Amino acid sequence: EVQLVESGGGLVQPGGSLRLSCAASGFTFSSYAMSWVRQAPGKGLEWVSGISGSGGSTYNADSVKGRFTMCRDNSKNTLCLQMNSLRAEDTAVYYCAKSRTKTTVTTIEYWGHGTLVTVSS
């Protein structure tokens, strides 16, 4: 059974940093691209970042370019999202998501349960 468990969310001040993690199990982690998708309170889904199965390629939405960095450790089956220069509009539930393919994120197949990030003073 595929499991994706996010952690690291919390309250952070504007301009601050936070690092999210996602522990994956139930599948061959290195064989699949992964994504982070967020959902602001009461709003829709927004794709944030993606990473290839090898970790050699990363992709970001324009809204987070230069501020967020995605990484993965295939030896530990973990994913990360380093978030810097956080803004109030980054407040959201952040979901870790597994793609159906290896090299790029074409389709999301499984979702974690999410971790809440609140950016506020």
Next chain:
Amino acid sequence: QSALTQPASVSGSPGQSITISCTGTSRDVGGYNYVSWFQQHPGKAPKVIIYDVSNRPSGVPNRFSGSKSGNTASLTISGLQAEDEADYYCSSYASSSTLVFGGGTKLTVL
């Protein structure tokens, strides 16, 4: 990276059929056969119900079907049931290896 366009809300009575549209451009929906649909109940994580335009994951009832014409994809739910009441989101692979979502559609079962 503009969001795909979905109607804000649709409604239908039990047993009826409804269709939700998802309109993009030739750089996303029209350019690739990587349209997905997700169902999200309140307080829950999204769940994929259609992938690659018209494929259903195992366990998803065949009441759910997807299609695409040009830059517009569609999700049809036939034989509407009370438990189908939820938010529905489309997504599409887009150029530059990114993913784009629709704004979401709230389905009300009357």
